[in-house]
Amino acid sequence: MNNIIKIAFRNLYRQKRRSFLTIGIVAFGVLAVLLFSATAGSFKNFVIGEITDSMLGHIQIHAKGYVGALDNLPLDRTLDEKQIKQMEKVLNNIPEIESYSYRILLGGMLSNYLESTSAKFSAIIPAKEDKVVPLLKDRLKKGNFLRKGEILLPELITKGFDSKIGDDIVLVATNADGSVNGQSFKISGVMESVMGPTGKYGYIHFDDARTLLRMDGMEISEVAIRLKSFDDMNEVNSILNKKLGAIKNPKENNVFEVHTWESLSPFYNIAQMIDMMALFIKAILIGIVLVSIMNVMIMAVYERTKEIGSISAMGTLPSKIKLMFLFEGFFLGIFGSVIGIVVSMISIFIVNISHFTIAFGRNSNILLEPEVSLSQIGITAFIVIIVSIIAVMEPASKASKLEPIEALRQN
């Protein structure tokens, strides 16, 4: 075996320029895959993190039919006290859940006494919300975070109203019974908008919303849940669906509906597109490796036909001839992978220390912090090596089947 490896290695070295070129092409493919995966992954994780940690949470629970009517923020599709207790019982028994927070979503008219505009608000319990969406506070562009009697305005409305921190503003809303009520708030801060269904909402305190909407008992529009590990999302989602799905109303219909952030945010489609592009680049890598290695090995077999004939005449078994060529392809793949991985790591390091930022939507300052996992590196290297071996199969097989008498006749 050592001798086969030695010959294979030296055969590659014999055609230095060609081998280095092939290794370079493979390395470039590996670089493209790893750098794209790391950079796009960084961007994707940043945006997902922003969406889940500053707005949606990982999972949300609503009354059945609420999400379908989200644009209207229906106050007649809330969860009542009894349903909340049933739900709490389930939530408290799932150890993967770190915390959860109640919200009331409402629409209303805002007035600064000079002009008015419609706006949507999320009524929150600040202390609980902080545990579920810890980056919410980071969206505060100016001012202070929420206290009772205060309001956090979306930045566009603040600009439109030319409002300042500390100004008074009136929010008028219609409750579930159709009666209208107004309440005065002090502007405590301005919130940065983010992508997503509630990304341009303002915030008021949960208790203020209950007063404004004249709610007698406990009612909520949604529950936002944060998990201890983001990776448990699908598992917890299915547990919640199973357990909450078992709770029916008197008409035997489901009471709750459970959604992960993926079904609530349009960014999920972009994230899927990023994954698709990563897959597409991997497919290109496979193509590059397949074509370049197959091409170089077909040439090698053609050029060394006479040599193959002489070692075959000496009694070298076809299996050993095949193995020799397989090793050549394997080496091209492995060297290309190693060089590609090393160059990728250096490139990723350079991107990280250069603090590159990109703009996405209204966020013009997304810092790219690419990182690549060991599993990603391993999978990419594995793909390259396997494809290299597949690429060399045909030429190797052809070499091993050459009739020595025919091969020896070649010039």
Added chain:
Amino acid sequence: MGLIKLESVKKVYQMGNVSVTALKGIDVEIDKGAFISFIGPSGSGKTTLLNLIGCLDKPTSGNLEVMDTNIAKLNYVERAKFRGEHLGFIFQNFNLIPVLTVYENVEYPLVMVKSLPKKEREEKALSLLDAVGMLDQKDKMINQISGGQKQRAAIARALTTDPKIVLADEPTANLDHNSAYKVVHLMKKLSRGIGTTFIFSTHDPKIVAEVDIIYTLEDGVLTKREERGNNE
């Protein structure tokens, strides 16, 4: 006792729609330890005959037995094994492996064909390199030695597996007079020393002058057998 037996051996090549008969019924018996040559003009069938004896090809008809083995009945892999175990080849163009050193070329069949342990391989390869006078060149790459040295290395390689038969197709064709002379004498000396059968296909009078028996082939037919009485 015949080491190689050919009875009415014919070889026909199909070139498109045309059949070319390279050998038209050859009957030969070659004994163990013989030092013989097939001579004849180009296209007379010398190389074809050597290829058949060397199990590189199969006869179209007739019976060909090498060491009591009917070659026609062996498949591709069995023929490769048979060649590795019993035959050695010396080529006109040497056909040494360019990426290996002289020593590694001689060692090659012991690794790839015989799978001998390292120590045995080393002893065998070094003793053969010594026998062909190439011990001092053993670490050189093939492109660093002369044509005569290449052929001596090729002879050592052909003998490294202790073959019963060595087939040499025009082994001196690419050598100068002096090198060719040395190579022929070396092969004869080795043949006498280890009892290996050497079969040549050649035009070279230097080889012809040294062999024990000359078979003349003309147009695929064996026309003459001449014993030279060169046995020493």
